[in-house]
Amino acid sequence: MKGMKSLADLQTKAAKVSTKGVPPALRDPARPALLAWINTAVQHAMPLNEVLRRLRDGEAAEAIGRTAIAPQLADPNGPAARAACAPGCAFCCILSGDDGGTITQIEARRMHQALAPLEGQLDGRAWMPKACPSLDPETRLCRAYDARPMICRSYMSSNVAACEVIAGGTPAEGAGVLGAQALYLAVLMLTRNLLKGITRVPTYSLSRIAVGAIDGESLEDALTAAKHGPRELDEEVARQAAVIKR
Ligand code: SF4
Ligand code: SF4
Incomplete structure (x- = not known):
């Protein structure tokens, strides 16, 4: 990768990296x-x-x-302590949009590696057409659990009924992501600003990677098909910013 001569250059640039696109509430601690x-x-x-x-x-x-996310999951007074989440409760894995969520390249590669061996098996779409293919259609357990990306690790709800409504495409209160997801996206945005002119920081569609892996696409073909345009990350961060303001 061209344009950065040394680690010292990188450290200097990172210390004053542009926070463009990062909501004010996330600039510190993200930078x-x-x-x-x-x-x-x-x-x-x-x-x-x-x-x-x-x-x-x-x-x-x-x-x-x-x-x-670790302390947020362990907080006895936080949303995780009130979550109704349980194995096999999978309305949150019905991906109402076409995209399914923004993931990084390392997460996309890991998802593909976990799911490619399941090619030819029935997947989550046999339960619900819009369900994530990672789901086992019988048990409704995630078959890429250890490889699941931040969006899946941070999403939870105190109200299963709300999740069912959201899965049908209607907004409802009671479900959402922990704050660690917003921090992750903010750091990704800063990384993109930091590497501008050196290399592009790609993001990918969770749904499309999972579909590609289960349907037998090679990693490279699945990455190409699932790759986001640059505006996807901007829009995802803006959605998180709106949640933070509420
Ligand atoms: S987020 Fe909702 S659907 Fe998903 S496990 Fe938790 S309660 Fe169930
Ligand atoms: S990767 Fe697993 S946890 Fe995430 S949406 Fe798919 S089935 Fe659900």
Whole structure:
């Protein structure tokens, strides 16, 4: 990747990276978190090209998101403690839009690797046409559970009935993502700003990757078909910003 000569250059640029597109409420902690991830990579003597590749693939955003979600899941007074979620309760895996959610390249690759061996088996669409193909249509358990992306890890609800309504395409109160998802998206946006002119930071459609993997598409073909245009991330972050304002 051209345009960045050293890790020191990257650290300097990251310290003052543009926050364009990132909602004010997410600028801090997103920028310090991204800088800390880069500083840790430098401390581990990671080569510049490897750091840039991991940033492009969304590894920083995912690592920061996963670190943030752990205390939110464990909070006895937080939304996770009130969640009605249970194995086999899968209305949230009926993907009402065509996209299914924004995921990074590392998440897309991992999903494809988990699902490709299931090619030819009945999938979630045998239960509901818009269900995620990762679902087992009988048990309604996620068959890519360990590989599931941040959007799936952070979505929960205190009201199963609301989830059923949302699955039918109508908004309802009671379900949503934990704050770690917004931080993950903000870090991804900052990463995109940081690598502007060096490499593009792609995002992908969760649904399309899962469909491609289960239907036997190669990884490269599935990535090509599932790749978002640049505006998808802007729109996803704007949706999160609207939620934060409420
Ligand atoms: S988010 Fe809703 S549908 Fe999904 S497991 Fe939780 S309660 Fe069930
Ligand atoms: S990957 Fe798993 S958790 Fe995520 S939408 Fe698909 S079935 Fe549900």
